[in-house]
Amino acid sequence: MYKNNIQKKREERKCRILGHIVHEYVSTAMPISSKVVARKMRSNISSATVRNVMAELEEEGFIVQPHTSAGRIPTNSGYRRYVEMIKDRMRFEKEKARCLAAEYTLRIRTVREVIERTSYLISRELHNAGVVMWPNIEDCYLKHLELVKIKAETILAVLITVTNDVRNHIVRLDRDLKKTELERISSYINANYEHSTFSHISEDLRQMIGSPPGGEKGEILDIARTALKVVDAIVEENIENDVFWEGLNYFMQRDGSRDLDLTRKVLQIFSNRDNLIRLMREELPYRGIRFYIGEDSRGILRECSLITCGYTFHGRTAGRIGVIGPTRMDYDNVLGTVRCLSGLISAKLEEINT
Amino acid sequence: MYKNNIQKKREERKCRILGHIVHEYVSTAMPISSKVVARKMRSNISSATVRNVMAELEEEGFIVQPHTSAGRIPTNSGYRRYVEMIKDRMRFEKEKARCLAAEYTLRIRTVREVIERTSYLISRELHNAGVVMWPNIEDCYLKHLELVKIKAETILAVLITVTNDVRNHIVRLDRDLKKTELERISSYINANYEHSTFSHISEDLRQMIGSPPGGEKGEILDIARTALKVVDAIVEENIENDVFWEGLNYFMQRDGSRDLDLTRKVLQIFSNRDNLIRLMREELPYRGIRFYIGEDSRGILRECSLITCGYTFHGRTAGRIGVIGPTRMDYDNVLGTVRCLSGLISAKLEEINT
DNA sequence: ATTTAGCACTCAACGGGAAGGAGTGCTAAA
């Protein structure tokens, strides 16, 4: 028991040392020496001791030295370990949070504006590229739906939400609908479901078809059945490629960014955005913070990091916001900011939808 | 007269020398020596003579040497002079043109797809950032118009074109319209002007109001009058911010791009796109090639070049395509490619609109 | 009046030491 306690203390110190290395390296971009770490530790500890611990950390793969007789820099798994450490016991300055909140007060009415603003704030605050997913289509409050026939079995659904956002989807159906049928469906939905969410519409239609109220005519049931198909198809095909991003210039402006190779890599990520979107969509169910540092299962993010956080709408996770940048980034600030903005975007979405 | 002729020949030779310097510098990125130029000139000419001419060119501000005892590199005005020279006597390889044309054959149905493809091709072919403006709204063939009230005096116009593109504009009017009025206007337009362009609708409405046919009721005239206001407002507010671009990664991948500062500058341009859009819009009336090299009236493009070329729809200049990159770019290829693509995009737009 | 060969001059680029110094690993003592 006593021995266990000592072990624990040692482990704790090791983490603190790793933390200092990460922290220091993030701000200086130079290998960190044992002396510097020793000075940073509040407990009086000699550099020699730190060196011993560092040797362990190196063996465990959390840090490396670029060459003999140089200080240490964190490896990717070192970063990961660090983020795992700080993820939960994280505090974000009240003052900063207030400032961010103030950015959402003025002149933001549409979802698009919320997204643009958030993306801008991410990049401005973190000097990296910001990414924001559109909210799930199911949660949109419908104001008006227009169905336009494109060709056999394919229609274009244009939906206007109560926040005056316009979203359009191409929808493939399993059978052909005439123009008049489309009109009937859209006016049925518009008449009965203004200010409803898609998930509610779908549910309601399904229920109605299942147990039709007494007086309902067969014709209406027929419309409802087709309408349900269309609505479901719209939700189904919501592989919304509209991920909004901004901040490549901020990414460049960061002081230390004289690394061309790195820049190239980030741009590469941006250019095949489809992969990135897929990655983020897969994480959609998780509400909290998720991160990839230096690598991911598919190798999209080699040498870069992606930190995302879900945001909610009506209590459900509706989308994600995130930041992309080099592995060497200020994770404390990133986590705090992303989490804070996630809360703000959620709140703002509720607000404009009332 | 004879003397004049000799003068002319000298001038011509000077231009050829400038041309070789530009050409060579573009491909090697190193200062060009008199010896290299002398070798490139088909007439047997000594490097000493070239040196003399170079001294003149330097005095005229077309070339500079980075330091004494280095070769010469073109200045911005040197580039401009060069482009001015080659702009008109330009030939583009037939084979290349055919390859580009082939890129437009498959699976391109909507205007959006045309734009995306063009932008992609610009960046792929020229290894620089491609920019494509949306066609003027006046020239769109309307398939369906939907008007949604946002707030007093403000409506959202969602228009679906025959190419199944969806475009939406927020339109401010000088008076408030009720929801029923909006419906009446949109159904009037939809009923009478399917497959018409906006400019035609506007013109037709104007004419009808001016000299109403005998049997027309006052109510219809009233609708027409309001409809005209709406249509004009839609066209008016067509400060279409949707400029499509692509190819930042291509921009990076270019072999010689180890210049971080330059990259930063191009990204900066991209990030305040509004200015760039304004610049391009002002040039809209010009059908042919326009170029800014190294600087422009507003200082948006410092150290970068923008070469644009108008494309047409129904004989009118409808938009512009362009390429952005460092001043040191292969202008021969740029001019040829941009002009070629301008023709192709014009043709494709006609094609998909029939 | 041009053009050209020849020559002296300039200056970036390259490379090889030498000096300096930061940082480590190891060892032996606390």
Next chain:
DNA sequence: TTTAGCACTCCTTCCCGTTGAGTGCTAAAT
């Protein structure tokens, strides 16, 4: 288990001489 001391490594910096490409100028050639 921690720490002081020390030898060792090797990156960084600076200096300096060499090299060579390229120029400008001058005088001869066309």
